[in-house]
Amino acid sequence: xxxxxxxxxxxxxxxxxxxxxxxxxxxxxxxxxxxxxxxxxxxxxxxxxxxxxxxxxxxxxxxxxxxxxxxxxxxxxxxxxxxxxxxxxxxxxxxxxxxxxxxxxxxxxxxxxxxxxxxxxxxxxxxxxxxxxxxxxxxxxxxxxxxxxxxxxxxxxxxxxxxxxxxxxxxxxxxxxxxxxxxxxxxxxxxxxxxxxxxxxxxxxxxxxxxxxxxxxxxxxxxxxxxxxxxxxxxxxxxxxxxxxxxxxxxxxxxxxxxxxxxxxxxxxxxxxxxxxxxxxxxxxxxxxxxxxxxxxxxxxxxxxxxxxxxxxxxxxxxxxxxxxxxxxxxxxxxxxxxxxxxxxxxxxxxxxxxxxxxxxxxxxx
Amino acid sequence: xxxxxxxxxxxxxxxxxxxxxxxxxxxxxxxxxxxxxxxxxxxxxxxxxxxxxxxxxxxxxxxxxxxxxxxxxxxxxxxxxxxxxxxxxxxxxxxxxxxxxxxxxxxxxxxxxxxxxxxxxx
Numbered sequence: 468x469x470x471x472x473x474x475x476x477x478x479x480x481x482x483x484x485x486x487x488x489x490x491x492x493x494x495x496x497x498x499x500x501x502x503x504x505x506x507x508x509x510x511x512x513x514x515x516x517x518x519x520x521x522x523x524x525x526x527x528x529x530x531x532x533x534x535x536x537x538x539x540x541x542x543x544x545x546x547x548x549x550x551x552x553x554x555x556x557x558x559x560x561x562x563x564x565x566x567x568x569x570x571x572x573x574x575x576x577x578x579x580x581x582x583x584x585x586x587x588x589x590x591x592x593x594x595x596x597x598x599x600x601x602x603x604x605x606x607x608x609x610x611x612x613x614x615x616x617x618x619x620x621x622x623x624x625x626x627x628x629x630x631x632x633x634x635x636x637x638x639x640x641x642x643x644x645x646x647x648x649x650x651x652x653x654x655x656x657x658x659x660x661x662x663x664x665x666x667x668x669x670x671x672x673x674x675x676x677x678x679x680x681x682x683x684x685x686x687x688x689x690x691x692x693x694x695x696x697x698x699x700x701x702x703x704x705x706x707x708x709x710x711x712x713x714x715x716x717x718x719x720x721x722x723x724x725x726x727x728x729x730x731x732x733x734x735x736x737x738x739x740x741x742x743x744x745x746x747x748x749x750x751x752x753x754x755x756x757x758x759x760x761x762x763x764x765x766x767x768x769x770x771x772x773x774x775x776x777x778x779x780x781x782x783x784x785x786x787x788x789x790x791x792x793x794x795x796x797x798x799x800x801x802x803x804x805x806x807x808x809x810x811x812x813x814x815x816x817x818x819x820x821x822x823x824x825x826x827x828x829x830x831x832x833x
Numbered sequence: 834x835x836x837x838x839x840x841x842x843x844x845x846x847x848x849x850x851x852x853x854x855x856x857x858x859x860x861x862x863x864x865x866x867x868x869x870x871x872x873x874x875x876x877x878x879x880x881x882x883x884x885x886x887x888x889x890x891x892x893x894x895x896x897x898x899x900x901x902x903x904x905x906x907x908x909x910x911x912x913x914x915x916x917x918x919x920x921x922x923x924x925x926x927x928x929x930x931x932x933x934x935x936x937x938x939x940x941x942x943x944x945x946x947x948x949x950x951x952x953x954x955x
Contacts, residue, residue, distance in 0.1 A: 500866060504866050504867050504921075505866050505867055505891070505892045505893065506866075506867040506892060507867075509892075689866070689892060689893050690892075692893070693892050693893075758869070758870050759870050759872070759890065760869065760870060760890050760895070762894070762895060782892055782893060783869040783870075783890070783891075783892045785892065790869070790870075812872075812888065
């Protein structure tokens with residue numbers, strides 16, 4: 468596939484100036500690494516601050532008196548209980564309760580919600596939300612924005628110095644600081660920080676303002692992945708897909724208790740069955756005993772040689788200094804410390820079920 | 834003086850007295866990024882040209898390193914398996930992977946010299 472087939476980030480020029488190496492992710496030409504390389508980028512985000520271009524992700528605005536009703540029908544969510552400026556992690560399910568995407572929904576007002584969707588599933592999500600909105604008084608509008616994440620212990624201070632003060636927000640709260648902007652205290656690294664959606668014509672100026680702070684540097688998708696994996700966070704297409712239900716994916720916490728055994732949302736009937744007969748798989752952290760990483764798709768075996776499950780994400784954790792992975796295993800093998808074996812190139816590598824996250828979250832809880 | 838050859842898969846082999854020392858090029862280590870794990874072959878193993886015999890793992894992915902020529906593994910560089918960053922720091926020197934006794938030096942004639950390799954990655 469040539470580069471011309473892929474979607475190009477509006478700030479491509481800035482990434483080229485920074486010496487980015489590009490690769491394709493979800494149909495987008497994305498910066499994978501910058502000259503410091505994935506290890507240093509990862510450590511810099513944890514030590515100081517990283518700037519991530521996540522414009523491949525999509526913001527979808529739901530607006531109208533029925534916006535909450537549309538979300539209640541589409542997601543296992545209680546939008547009416549969401550206070551203004553509060554965000555909630557939720558899911559989009561199919562009729563079999565398979566996961567079509569994970570979303571962050573922020574209430575911006577009585578009739579106004581912002582949805583953040585993944586790149587590969589953005590068009591699908593916008594279409595599904597528009598279908599649910601049919602016949603209701605709710606406009607579903609995908610927005611064209613440059614979307615930047617600033618993550619790390621210095622992130623909030625750097626954003627404030629660049630003119631965007633998120634100090635008044637706690638983790639998982641969001642605002643519209645200027646016309647056409649959306650900003651939330653959130654992220655996918657386990658660190659404090661923010662995510663900022665900016666109209667395209669204002670984005671370069673703001674990005675350059677951020678970059679003029681010596682504490683921040685660009686971080687590519689490779690380190691974004693190792694950061695989220697150390698933080699034990701799920702990635703669509705890895706820990707979840709349409710074949711995996713919220714319980715097997717270890718994401719039942721994302722569904723309010725009152726909706727776990729059914730409700731008005733799509734997939735609820737199947738969720739009721741799963742509540743009565745829980746699935747036999749669950750998501751776990753995995754720590755290989757040696758230095759060798761185990762990768763996505765690697766098969767896992769129990770001590771008795773029987774199949775235990777599969778690795779869903781695997782790599783190396785630069786901040787913890789050892790290989791880290793997540794997988795789905797038989798629920799009876801999911802206790803911390805359980806010894807399993809990963810089959811890598813014909814060898815069985817010992818791995819232990821490990822508590823998540825590998826690296827502690829440092830979100831600002833307010 | 835050892836003579837150095839290069840493969841299209843970005844390995845180098847430095848040959849002296851029928852023994853080849855094998856590593857990956859600086860270009861290759863740069864493409865792979867920071868290495869975190871290197872799996873070396875067993876001493877005494879007989880390998881054929883083109884066999885995948887070393888696995889290098891970066892933060893993101895695993896990649897094979899192929900035997901540039903056929904031969905028998907005489908020695909492996911344990912320093913790189915205990916500290917894979919050596920490969921990133923000095924791929925053409927201290928970051929070598931193994932030495933092998935070359936079965937047939939005629940196989941070297943299919944490889945590139947440094948000028949041809951540099952042109953191939955330019």
